[in-house]
Amino acid sequence: MSRSRIKSLFRGKKRAPTWAALFLLSLVFVLFVLPEWATLNRLIPSVSDRFRTATGHPLSIGKIRLSFLTGPELRLQQVVIGGSAERPLAEAQEIRIGFQLLPLLWKRVEIVEIRLFEPAVSLIRNSRGEWNVEDLFRRNEQRGGWTVSVRSGLFTIRGGILFISDQSPFPEPLQWTARGIEMVVRRPFWDGRVDLQVAVPAVWQGALVEKATDLKVNGRVEGEGGLFGFKKETARFDVSLNRFDSDLIRSYLPETIPSVLFQSGRFTMVGRAADFLSLSLPRLFRSPDFRLEGESNRAVVLLAKDLAPMTIERATWGYDHREGRFTFQNAHLLNSILREITGSLSHPLTEGRLEMKSSGEVSLSDAAEVALKRFGIKWPKRLKADGMAEMTLTMKRPLGAPSQTEFYGDLLIHDGTITPFSSFRPVQKIKGTIRMNGKNLLIESAEGEWGGGRLTATGKMPDLYE
Numbered sequence: 286m287s288r289s290r291i292k293s294l295f296r297g298k299k300r301a302p303t304w305a306a307l308f309l310l311s312l313v314f315v316l317f318v319l320p321e322w323a324t325l326n327r328l329i330p331s332v333s334d335r336f337r338t339a340t341g342h343p344l345s346i347g348k349i350r351l352s353f354l355t356g357p358e359l360r361l362q363q364v365v366i367g368g369s370a371e372r373p374l375a376e377a378q379e380i381r382i383g384f385q386l387l388p389l390l391w392k393r394v395e396i397v398e399i400r401l402f403e404p405a406v407s408l409i410r411n412s413r414g415e416w417n418v419e420d421l422f423r424r425n426e427q428r429g430g431w432t433v434s435v436r437s438g439l440f441t442i443r444g445g446i447l448f449i450s451d452q453s454p455f456p457e458p459l460q461w462t463a464r465g466i467e468m469v470v471r472r473p474f475w476d477g478r479v480d481l482q483v484a485v486p487a488v489w490q491g492a493l494v495e496k497a498t499d500l501k502v503n504g505r506v507e508g509e510g511g512l513f514g515f516k517k518e519t520a521r522f523d524v525s526l527n528r529f530d531s532d533l534i535r536s537y538l539p540e541t542i543p544s545v546l547f548q549s550g551r552f553t554m555v556g557r558a559a560d561f562l563s564l565s566l567p568r569l570f571r572s573p574d575f576r577l578e579g580e581s582n583r584a585v586v587l588l589a590k591d592l593a594p595m596t597i598e599r600a601t602w603g604y605d606h607r608e609g610r611f612t613f614q615n616a617h618l619l620n621s622i623l624r625e626i627t628g629s630l631s632h633p634l635t636e637g638r639l640e641m642k643s644s645g646e647v648s649l650s651d652a653a654e655v656a657l658k659r660f661g662i663k664w665p666k667r668l669k670a671d672g673m674a675e676m677t678l679t680m681k682r683p684l685g686a687p688s689q690t691e692f693y694g695d696l697l698i699h700d701g702t703i704t705p706f707s708s709f710r711p712v713q714k715i716k717g718t719i720r721m722n723g724k725n726l727l728i729e730s731a732e733g734e735w736g737g738g739r740l741t742a743t744g745k746m747p748d749l750y751e
């Protein structure tokens with residue numbers, strides 16, 4: 286383009302559009318291009334010093350940039366918050382903080398969006414129940430009249446990792462790991478609620494990587510106050526689990542509760558947000574506001590180490606007012622089929638009580654195995670009991686005293702076999718009624734074939750455990 290042609294652009298009727306175009310190009314360069322080249326690294330020492338003064342933790346930042354590509358945004362790269370010598374308290378490849386420009390004129394920083402990319406957080410709770418991140422949230426007096434607030438907006442995590450070491454109330458620290466965390470928290474400007482979505486493809490405890498579960502959560506917190514609204518409000522979380530094994534939470538459960546596995550399940554939890562944020566199961570389950578409802582399909586229950594597992598077609602459970610309840614439908618154990626098992630568990634975190642009612646067709650040999658390996662009752666196995674019985678039985682078991690378990694109900698034997706002594710021939714084709722009352726067993730009527738003749742009997746056993 287000739288020099289005269291360039292000059293002509295700034296003359297006459299074309300002068301205003303040309304100046305406008307140059308102004309827009311300059312504005313685009315200043316707002317969108319220049320910030321991508323320039324950095325604010327000179328602020329790093331001041332930011333790090335103030336952070337350490339406020340929290341007591343060192344802060345390291347690789348780069349600080351200002352961007353306007355998606356709105357006013359501060360980008361911090363290679364961020365590390367110091368912790369123990371083993372691993373940092375928290376680190377992230379990048380943190381993007383979106384804010385509003387106009388409030389800066391009044392020395393107010395109003396954050397509307399926070400994005401964390403590949404963060405890793407290490408949480409530790411000591412034996413006194415104190416978390417290592419509590420000092421990060423202490424409120425300090427602002428310097429220079431500046432205030433920072435998060436009134437509404439978006440909080441996201443991409444590719445996060447969470448390490449938890451829980452030393453309370455266990456003698457040895459309990460280690461948890463969650464990898465691949467994807468989380469979105471939304472708080473609309475016009476509403477006090479907070480919506481939460483979390484997906485974690487792998488969560489495991491200790492070295493149980495092969496038992497990692499897939500976790501998804503959709504939640505809502507109602508009300509206002511606190512960071513993103515999490516303060517004293519009511520929270521509801523809908524949780525789905527895949528490949529769940531109760532060994533992951535075995536340390537939190539009484540020893541008398543059997544292990545449970547299921548391929549897929551879901552449950553809903555409702556309670557106070559503060560109880561959830563405490564990350565304390567005892568506090569959560571002791572709260573009068575906490576409620577839980579759930580269900581799973583194709584569950585497996587391990588009643589004893591050397592006993593075949595019980596498979597359950599469908600299981601439902603709930604918990605409120607410090608009492609749990611459950612229902613199992615179509616449970617199969619070896620040759621036994623229990624059409625329904627219902628039960629309740631009161632005060633599971635203390636010396637509570639388990640009560641369970643079962644009904645169905647039971648193999649006597651299966652019952653002998655369970656009696657021996659689950660309750661330590663030896664005589665059914667010694668009698669080589671076999672055959673089938675229709676059972677309606679209620680079990681009452683103190684969690685802290687398994688030997689005090691009591692049974693109530695009836696067994697209607699169809700075609701049973703027992704061998705009273707090893708030198709005796711077995712008594713076959715037994716039909717009869719057995720009634721259980723606490724620790725007592727009463728044979729109301731029984732008849733069978735023994736040595737070519739008919740045998741009838743009644744009897745009583747005052748203590749099942751003797």
